[in-house]
Amino acid sequence: MIAPKDVRQATRPVISVLKSPEPGASQTSQVLRGELCRVFEERNGYALVQLHRDGYRGYCETAALSMDVAEATHWVSVPATVIYPKPDLKSHPVEFLTMNAQVQVFAVEGSYAALRGGGFIFQNHLHPIGAHHADFVAVAELFLNTPYYWGGRSVHGLDCSGLVQLSLHACGVSAARDSGEQEKELGTPLSNHDNLQRGDLVFWPGHVGMMQSATQLIHANGHFMNVTSEPLADVIQRTDKPISHINRLAH
Numbered sequence: 001m002i003a004p005k006d007v008r009q010a011t012r013p014v015i016s017v018l019k020s021p022e023p024g025a026s027q028t029s030q031v032l033r034g035e036l037c038r039v040f041e042e043r044n045g046y047a048l049v050q051l052h053r054d055g056y057r058g059y060c061e062t063a064a065l066s067m068d069v070a071e072a073t074h075w076v077s078v079p080a081t082v083i084y085p086k087p088d089l090k091s092h093p094v095e096f097l098t099m100n101a102q103v104q105v106f107a108v109e110g111s112y113a114a115l116r117g118g119g120f121i122f123q124n125h126l127h128p129i130g131a132h133h134a135d136f137v138a139v140a141e142l143f144l145n146t147p148y149y150w151g152g153r154s155v156h157g158l159d160c161s162g163l164v165q166l167s168l169h170a171c172g173v174s175a176a177r178d179s180g181e182q183e184k185e186l187g188t189p190l191s192n193h194d195n196l197q198r199g200d201l202v203f204w205p206g207h208v209g210m211m212q213s214a215t216q217l218i219h220a221n222g223h224f225m226n227v228t229s230e231p232l233a234d235v236i237q238r239t240d241k242p243i244s245h246i247n248r249l250a251h
Contacts, residue, residue, distance in 0.1 A: 005067065007036055007037070007039075007052075007069060008036070008038075008039050008066060008067055009037075009068070009070065010033050010034060010035045010036075010064060010065060011065065011066045013033050013096060013097050014030050014032060014033075014153075014156060015064045015065075016060070017029040017030055017031060017059065017060055017151065018058055018059045021043055021044050021048070022046070027150060027151035028056075028058050028151050029056050029151050029153060030151060031049075031051060031064075032098060032101040032102070033097055033103070034070075034075075034101050034103055035051060035053060035101075036053075037049040037051045037060070037065065038052070046060065046061060046062060047059065047062045053169070054174070054177045055176070070117070071104060072103060072104055072129055073103070073104050074103055074105050074129060075100055075101065075103070075126065075129060076099050076102075076121075076125060077125065077126060078099060078125045079099050079142050080096055080099070080154075081096070081097050081121055081122060081125040081126075082095075083095050083096070083097060083119040083120065083121055084112070085118075085119065085120075086120065087109045087110055087111070087120045098154035098156065099139075099154070099155065099166060099170060100153075100166060100169050103116075103126070104117075105126070133171045135171070136168050136210075137210055137212055137218070140163055140164075140167040140227070141212070143155060143163060143166075143220075145227060146163075148222055148224075152220075154166075159220055160179055160208050160209065160219055160220045161177060161178050161179040161208055162220065163210075163227060164182060164186075164209075164210060165182070168186075180206075182203075183201075183244065183247065186201060187201060187249040187250070189246065190247070190248055195214065196211050196214045196215070196232075198213055199211065199248070200247065201248075202217060202219075202232065203245045203246070203247065204239060204241045204244055205241050205244055206241075207219070207221070207241075212229060215231055216230070217229070217232040217235055223238070
C-alpha cells in the first residue's frame with residue numbers, strides 16, 4: 001500500500017498520545033498497533049498527529065510510527081492476544097496486542113495467522129476487517145476489573161470514554177474519543193429516564209457509562225479505579241453532578 005508521506009502507522013502495541021511533545025507530559029489517549037495517523041510536524045523526537053479513526057490530535061514518539069504503511073486485513077477481536085515467533089503456543093511470545101489493534105495477515109499455518117513483518121497470532125483471536133461483534137455492552141463486559149487509566153484505550157487500562165469507544169469500535173460503530181463529543185454525537189437523548197435499556201449511554205459532565213440493564217451500569221471510573229458494574233442508583237447517590245443526558249443508540 002502506498003500512503004502519502006505524512007501518513008504513518010503505529011508499530012508498537014500501545015503508544016501514548018501526549019498533551020505536549022516532552023517526556024512526562026500528560027497522556028490524553030493512545031494509538032494501537034496498525035492504526036493510522038497523519039503527521040503535521042515533528043520536533044524533539046515527537047510528532048503532532050491526528051488519528052484517522054477518531055480524529056484525535058496529540059503528540060506521539062516519532063520512533064513508534066512508520067512511513068511503511070501496510071494495509072490491515074484483520075483486527076484483534078479479543079481483549080488481548082499474543083504474537084508468537086512460531087505457530088506454536090509454547091514458543092516464547094514476541095509481544096502482546098490488544099483489542100482493535102490491526103494487522104496484515106498473508107498466510108495461515110494450522111490454527112495460526114502469519115503476519116507481515118513476522119510473527120503468528122492464534123487465528124480465532126482475529127476478525128477480518130469489516131467483521132464486527134454484535135453487542136457493544138457484551139464487549140465492555142469483557143473488560144470488567146480492568147484498571148482505570150487516564151487516556152487508556154486497551155486492556156492494560158481504560159478511562160470512561162475509552163471503554164465506550166473501544167466497545168463501539170469493536171461493533172463497527174464510529175465514536176469520538178472524549179465523553180463530551182460522544183454525548184453530542186452518539187444516539188438520541190431520552191426525555192424520559194424511567195425506562196432505561198441495555199446499551200443506553202449515561203452522561204455526566206466529564207463522565208460516561210453504559211447500561212447493562214434497566215438498572216445496572218458498567219463504567220471505567222476513578223472511584224473504584226477500575227471498570228465496574230454497579231447499580232446506576234449508587235452512582236447517582238455518590239455523585240455531586242447530575243446526569244446531563246442519557247442517549248439511546250439506534251438498534
